[in-house]
Amino acid sequence: MIRWGLFIGTTSGIVLGLYMWFIEKITGDKVYTLLMNVDFIPWFGSIDWPVLMEWFFHMIISWVIGLVYAWLFMYRLKPAPRNQWMAASLLTAPAAFTYVPLTLLALKETPAVTDVSAIIFWLIGHVLYAVTLKKSYDRFK
Numbered sequence: 001m002i003r004w005g006l007f008i009g010t011t012s013g014i015v016l017g018l019y020m021w022f023i024e025k026i027t028g029d030k031v032y033t034l035l036m037n038v039d040f041i042p043w044f045g046s047i048d049w050p051v052l053m054e055w056f057f058h059m060i061i062s063w064v065i066g067l068v069y070a071w072l073f074m075y076r077l078k079p080a081p082r083n084q085w086m087a088a089s090l091l092t093a094p095a096a097f098t099y100v101p102l103t104l105l106a107l108k109e110t111p112a113v114t115d116v117s118a119i120i121f122w123l124i125g126h127v128l129y130a131v132t133l134k135k136s137y138d139r140f141k
Helices: 002-027 031-036 051-076 081-096 099-105 116-140
Strands: none
Touching: 002 031, 002 051, 002 116, 031 051, 031 099, 031 116, 051 081, 051 116, 081 116, 099 116
8 A cells, every 4th residue: 555655646746746847937937836835834944955855845745645545445435436536636625725825824936826827727736636646546556
């Protein structure tokens, strides 16, 4: 289960991170910066983290989500496609709705709370994350 969950979390985390990075590079909307930002966390915020550490923090969260997803289908839910989509959506939704709080808490420059294009990119990225969770499950089994 651990290997399975880490695979699911890794693929989903990489897809989301790369999507946000490309969107930021192409449009200038700082959605990747927002995704990787930890400057508002006490103690963490006072450190200028290298890019690889920011990726590591992002991946830790993705690994936890991947492990929960794998655990659900090994021990709690029948792995029917409907259950897989529902679990992927429910596990991703809280992260998708962090746009406003993360933007308000951020100390560095991130998109405005009212930046409609950045919000849309953020939501699309998290839908992509949910799709990747489900599809990664299919690839691993």
